[in-house]
Amino acid sequence: MLWPSKASHPRRLRDSARWLVILGALSWGPSADGLAREPAESARTILARPVTQGPQREALVQAYLHAHCPRQLASGSRITPRVVVIHWTGGRSLEGAWRYFNRLEAEPGRAELFRQGRLNVGTHFLVGTDGAVVQLLPEDVLARHAIGLNTSAIGIDMVGRRAQDLTDAQLDSVTWLVRQLATRHPIRQVVGHHETHLLEGSDAWCEDVPGYRSRKPDPGPDFMRRLRARLADLALDGGPGGRR
């Protein structure tokens, strides 16, 4: 069954996304096998609610890659995910975050971001405070969410503005989602956005603009410590400063 029996998703999403889940199953495929192997988590599913794609976005990706990661130009927006980067959205609502990520072009008001490329920021998944998981982009399509890792990393954005906003339901869903992703891609590492600078120099890193770096606070060490404890059996790299 595609729809969880005890769904607590926001009504607007529940009403509007039912058909998108079915479409998503055709194109992206929530992992029925994975669900079957994990009965304790079988009530979860991914709601597919794609953001705008197409030739205009592809052109923005090409322009971004030309400046930031020319070695990826031949592959365009297609990536092989090897890393998962965990974020918070900086906002209170899943709907608002979705609308923000649905814009193709970055806000001119975010001057440095805009100067470094007109491709808007993006993410692959949003996770609501109730644990609802919404997919915005296919997992192998580049999203601009972490400097240096956009050509290798899937982004997961939890709705929230600070560490105290993050819920146990989000931790449960992110844990489940990372497990799903690890069945489909050669995921080696799960890191918080606040840790991504520590991967500079690894083969997952690609950022050719000198000095274009950032340090972010999300989602913070406490969340990553709890997530890593849940995922210990996957034997991923422990992340910066962690178990190798």
Ligand SMILES: [Zn+2]
């Ligand atoms: Zn972030």
